[in-house]
Amino acid sequence: MKILVAVKRVIDYNVQIRVKEDNTGVVTDNVKMSTNPPDDNAIEEAVKIKEAGKATEVIAVSIGEEKAQETVRKALAVGADRGILVKTEGILEPLAVSKLLQKIVEKEKPDLVFMGKQAIDDDCNQTGQMLSALLNWPQATFASKIEIKDKSLEVTREIDEGLETIEINVPAIVTCDLRLNEPRYASLPNIMKAKKKPIEQINASDLGVDTTPRIEQTKVEEPPKRKAGIKVSSVAELVQKLKNEAKVI
Amino acid sequence: MSVLLIAEHNNKELRPFTLNAATAASQIDTDVHAVIIGHECGAAAKALSELELIKKVIQVEAPHYENFVAENFAPVIVKLSENYSHIISSANTFGKNLMPRIAAALDTSQISDITKVVSNDTFLRPIYAGNAFATVKSKDNKKCVTIRPTSFDPCESSGGSAPIEKAEAGEEFVQTKFIKREEIKSDRPELGTARVVVSGGRGMQSGDNFKLITSLADKLNAAIGASRAAVDAGYISNDHQVGQTGKVVVPDLYIAVGISGAIQHLAGMKESKVIVAINKDGEAPIFSVADYGLEADLFEALPQFLEELNKLNTIQK
Numbered sequence: 001m002k003i004l005v006a007v008k009r010v011i012d013y014n015v016q017i018r019v020k021e022d023n024t025g026v027v028t029d030n031v032k033m034s035t036n037p038p039d040d041n042a043i044e045e046a047v048k049i050k051e052a053g054k055a056t057e058v059i060a061v062s063i064g065e066e067k068a069q070e071t072v073r074k075a076l077a078v079g080a081d082r083g084i085l086v087k088t089e090g091i092l093e094p095l096a097v098s099k100l101l102q103k104i105v106e107k108e109k110p111d112l113v114f115m116g117k118q119a120i121d122d123d124c125n126q127t128g129q130m131l132s133a134l135l136n137w138p139q140a141t142f143a144s145k146i147e148i149k150d151k152s153l154e155v156t157r158e159i160d161e162g163l164e165t166i167e168i169n170v171p172a173i174v175t176c177d178l179r180l181n182e183p184r185y186a187s188l189p190n191i192m193k194a195k196k197k198p199i200e201q202i203n204a205s206d207l208g209v210d211t212t213p214r215i216e217q218t219k220v221e222e223p224p225k226r227k228a229g230i231k232v233s234s235v236a237e238l239v240q241k242l243k244n245e246a247k248v249i
Numbered sequence: 250m251s252v253l254l255i256a257e258h259n260n261k262e263l264r265p266f267t268l269n270a271a272t273a274a275s276q277i278d279t280d281v282h283a284v285i286i287g288h289e290c291g292a293a294a295k296a297l298s299e300l301e302l303i304k305k306v307i308q309v310e311a312p313h314y315e316n317f318v319a320e321n322f323a324p325v326i327v328k329l330s331e332n333y334s335h336i337i338s339s340a341n342t343f344g345k346n347l348m349p350r351i352a353a354a355l356d357t358s359q360i361s362d363i364t365k366v367v368s369n370d371t372f373l374r375p376i377y378a379g380n381a382f383a384t385v386k387s388k389d390n391k392k393c394v395t396i397r398p399t400s401f402d403p404c405e406s407s408g409g410s411a412p413i414e415k416a417e418a419g420e421e422f423v424q425t426k427f428i429k430r431e432e433i434k435s436d437r438p439e440l441g442t443a444r445v446v447v448s449g450g451r452g453m454q455s456g457d458n459f460k461l462i463t464s465l466a467d468k469l470n471a472a473i474g475a476s477r478a479a480v481d482a483g484y485i486s487n488d489h490q491v492g493q494t495g496k497v498v499v500p501d502l503y504i505a506v507g508i509s510g511a512i513q514h515l516a517g518m519k520e521s522k523v524i525v526a527i528n529k530d531g532e533a534p535i536f537s538v539a540d541y542g543l544e545a546d547l548f549e550a551l552p553q554f555l556e557e558l559n560k561l562n563t564i565q566k
Contacts, residue, residue, distance in 0.1 A: 011377070013512070013513065014512075016380075016512070017377040017378075017380035017381055019381050026376075026377060026380075026381050038494070093358045094349070094358075094359070095352065095353060095356070095357070095358045095359070096358075098353060117494070118494060120377070120378065120493065120513075121376065121377060122376055123361065123362065123375065123376055123377070123378065123493070124359070124361045125340075125345045125349075125361060125362075126348075126349035126352070126359050126361060127349075128349075129319070129345075129346065129347075129348075129349035129350045129353070130349045130350070130352065130353035130359075131353075132320075132350065133323065133349070133350040133351075133353035133354050134353050137424070138320055138422070138424040138425040139319065139320065139346075139350070139425075141319075141342075141345070141346045142342060142345075142346075144487065154428070157342075158342070158487045158488075159342040159343075159430075159488075160341050160342045160343070160441070160488060160496065161430065161432040161433070161488060162430070162431045162432045162433045162486065162487070162488045163430070163431045163486075163487070164427075164429070164430045164431075165428040165429045165430075165431075166318070166425060166426060166427055166428055167425075167426040167428055168424060168425050168426075169424040169425075172424070177494070178477070178481075178494060179480070179481060179487065213358070214357070214358035214387065214388050214389050215358050215360065215385050215386065215387055215388065215389075216385065216386040216388060217383050217384070217385050218371070218384045218385070218386055219383070219384040220376070220381050220382070220383050220384075221381065221382050221384075222381065222382075223375070223379055223380065223381065223382055226519065226524075226538050226540075229524070229536075229538075229539045229540040229541055229542060230540070230541060230542070231531075231536070231541075231542045231543070231544060232541050232542065232543050234543075235543065235545070235550050235553040235554050235557055236553075236557055238525065238541055238543050238554070238557075239554065239557040239558065239561065241541055242502070242523070242525070242541065243561060246502075246523045246540065246541075248445070248501050248502040248522070248523050249445075249469065249502065249558070249561070
């Protein structure tokens with residue numbers, strides 16, 4: 001079984017987001033970038049499956065500017081075998097990303113494609129489902145447990161009402177939830193080894209996909225600020241305020 | 250052209266966010282049609298036809314629609330879509346799972362999780378866990394939009410009498426098989442729609458200690474929430490998680506207990522009308538969004554809270 005894992009470079013989850021003064025977007029200059037957190041879970045799961053002898057190769061792919069190579073390199077350092085960087089400039093919507101991934105899938109012919117369930121920058125939660133629609137493959141979104149069977153996977157999905165289990169035949173797409181596993185840290189020797197692993201660079205323009213944005217982002221603003229609250233000194237005061245001031249109990 | 254709303258239901262009843270999505274749909278265009286796909290879902294279809302904002306119901310039934318598998322649902326909606334300018338659903342796990350499959354098939358760039366309809370092609374949506382809001386304008390002919398349910402009021406569940414039309418079912422997608430659903434049954438209000446939410450975090454220290462949260466929630470007729478840390482630690486099940494990757498809640502009262510207030514948690518609750526934080530760390534970021542902060546040991550504060558509420562004798566129904 002061959003597993004392709006898509007990883008996205010995003011602003012690190014610990015960074016306090018600042019909106020640009022001209023309202024065209026958020027500040028990304030000199031801001032720490034990292035792998036989208038659930039994409040780390042996707043890589044971890046693929047590597048674990050390979051370690052268990054149920055996969056033969058794990059390929060990490062990222063789509064973005066030149067620097068997204070760092071994100072691919074990090075995936076190699078935690079166990080992916082080789083990498084692919086699809087180079088693009090400018091804004092890419094999930095529809096365009098899924099079309100580019102479709103081209104990579106057609107070329108690499110993986111049995112499984114893993115990725116995070118959602119990117120923490122645009123919060124779209126679309127790419128995996130779109131890719132599976134384009135390929136007409138089954139999808140298991142928000143996966144918190146994956147069991148590999150012979151020609152299928154049994155996946156437990158986190159849904160609003162609780163948990164759902166489905167069985168999907170390969171080839172298939174799985175989007176990973178944060179509770180799927182505990183991503184490992186890359187050890188120094190593995191970081192050194194990863195530098196020798198190959199990363200193939202492909203220009204998005206060579207893949208014959210129209211990636212022109214369909215959505216115009218006209219303005220980006222700060223969220224409305226909450227007015228400052230107060231500290232209360234006791235539970236009795238809290239309950240009194242909730243009853244008489246806020247009138248919510 | 251009309252707007253097509255995808256109803257969410259359990260074959261017997263409508264799921265509540267369908268009413269919020271109907272409101273959002275009606276702000277795009279008043280001619281809202283709703284499609285309900287399921288198995289023996291006549292009762293839910295009837296309830297849908299009674300919503301005040303719905304002008305027509307399209308009912309599609311087959312045994313393979315019983316468990317809402319997106320691979321089965323998407324082609325039905327794609328087929329119906331030629332008569333509609335917009336396809337709308339809630340941005341909960343149902344809509345998140347389904348809508349992108351429809352959008353990709355229609356070659357449309359989906360707009361996810363909108364909090365406001367600016368015009369029929371322009372919407373407001375949170376990005377970066379709600380730390381910024383983007384105004385976005387769709388240039389696609391057909392628009393696929395998911396709405397944040399808590400940002401739109403539910404429509405009236407009665408007063409409508411839309412005709413119910415049946416449409417032909419599609420084929421079954423055999424590569425995906427539903428096995429089981431483990432729903433956590435509870436008599437409490439649903440987390441997404443509750444008027445009061447009491448949430449616990451890592452500060453609860455164990456699943457057993459969550460009974461302190463449960464007692465308070467019982468008293469206030471509240472839903473129970475949790476931070477990701479508490480769910481990851483196994484104190485409580487995933488369906489309680491509030492935050493960027495969990496549920497977004499906007500109750501009248503949100504009580505955060507032993508929750509430090511990571512950006513990702515704040516994303517799910519900071520629009521609540523009144524926020525209370527109880528935490529022994531006075532520097533915890535949760536206090537920056539709290540209307541009322543109590544710096545205290547939760548193991549002392551929660552029993553006292555119950556006691557004070559008992560004194561008040563104003564149990565909310």
